[in-house]
Amino acid sequence: MNTPVDTDYHRPRDPVELWLSRVWQDVLGFGVGIREHFFGIGGNSLDAARVINAVLTELDVRLPLNVMAEHPTVESLAATLREHNGRLAGPLVPVQSGAGTPLFLIHPDDGQVARYARLAQDIGEDCAVHGLQAPGLYGDTAPVDSVPALARAYADEIRAAHPSGPYVLGGAGAGAVIAFEVAALLPDVRLIADLDPGLVEAGTSDVADPEQALADWKARDLVPSDTTPAFVARVTRVRAALVGAVAAWRPSPSTAPVDVFGETANTWPDDVTVRRHQAGDLTTALRTALRTAPR
Structure with a gap:
């Protein structure tokens, strides 16, 4: 799925998008909006692997290795994770x-x-x-x-x-x-x-x-x-x-x-x-x- 690069900041709207945005910030070194393209703003395959590993470690959700190519924005990846958001429902x-x-x-x-x-x-x-x-x-x-x-x-x-x-x-x-x-x-x-x-x-x-x-x-x-x-x-x-x-x-x-x-x-x-x-x-x-x- 090709997602256009979006350089405008769009804020996270729920705990899953907030969590993913923070993970991206940790991996990339700067804050991102939910519609910015991971690879379009400097992410690479090693960075993508770090995101996938964070999802497994913190949410106990195993994602395929190509998930970041299929879902290269916080908004898109969050949609695939939302059904697993029980760990993100705390205060x-x-x-x-x-x-x-x-x-x-x-x-x-x-x-x-x-x-x-x-x-x-x-x-x-x-x-x-x-x-x-x-x-x-x-x-x-x-x-x-x-x-x-x-x-x-x-x-x-x-x-x-x-x-x-x-x-x-x-x-x-x-x-x-x-x-x-x-x-x-x-x-x-x-x-x-x-x-x-x-x-x-x-x-x-x-x-x-x-x-x-x-x-x-x-x-x-x-x-x-x-x-x-x-x-x-x-x-x-x-x-x-x-x-x-x-x-x-x-x-x-x-x-x-x-x-x-x-x-x-x-x-x-x-x-x-x-x-x-x-x-x-x-x-x-x-x-x-x-x-x-x-x-």
């Missing part, structure tokens, strides 16, 4: 490889983290970025409707990935509220960033008609073309659980400030210290927090 999703102190971004109200991919690139390809996606999006796990419960689960995932601080946390919408509670469970948190939803790429919207919603999401390139109506139903349940969780939330006692970039979607209680910044200050603030922390 922690690596968004971008990098050295040093990682950034942990918690999902917005729709539970998905792929929309942070372009922000990760803007921060710098040398910075490690991880996303925390909501339970219930993939597989049979039920959504969680408690901010403290989500915070405990995410803090465990963060400690497993990065056992000691410092920690840099953030999120848009519900993600910022959960990040505040995660910060209360971790030592040496350098930043809690509440992101204006306009600073990250558009996510899936509220659902009135599932079929129409799915068609709209596909037209806006927010989900892979093989996404089914069942995913729309899961997003709807996750969104409802998160909205309810934030409405019922009461903040833990904490002196940690929240840094708001742009117009927040959250109403922070009076006992939470809020520092407000211009939207354009976000990437500089994140780079500073990540690069001044001990490594």
Whole structure:
């Protein structure tokens, strides 16, 4: 199958595409979009073998040696792997490889983290970025409707990935509220960033008609073309659980400030210290927090 070279960046849209994009970044040495041709951007047969080996080692999926010739884009190869994505359904999703102190971004109200991919690139390809996606999006796990419960689960995932601080946390919408509670469970948190939803790429919207919603999401390139109506139903349940969780939330006692970039979607209680910044200050603030922390 011949796939034209596409030099425009198209962000990953689900955990499989995020995972493959990170593997390609590790193999090629730079970030890639999901429609860039592996061999057209410098990949060779040895690099292709490294991708195939990563799929076998990390996903336990054995691919034929010619798979990269047949599926030379992240988008195409992800479609062949999506049925095996059970290992990518957990909360922690690596968004971008990098050295040093990682950034942990918690999902917005729709539970998905792929929309942070372009922000990760803007921060710098040398910075490690991880996303925390909501339970219930993939597989049979039920959504969680408690901010403290989500915070405990995410803090465990963060400690497993990065056992000691410092920690840099953030999120848009519900993600910022959960990040505040995660910060209360971790030592040496350098930043809690509440992101204006306009600073990250558009996510899936509220659902009135599932079929129409799915068609709209596909037209806006927010989900892979093989996404089914069942995913729309899961997003709807996750969104409802998160909205309810934030409405019922009461903040833990904490002196940690929240840094708001742009117009927040959250109403922070009076006992939470809020520092407000211009939207354009976000990437500089994140780079500073990540690069001044001990490594």
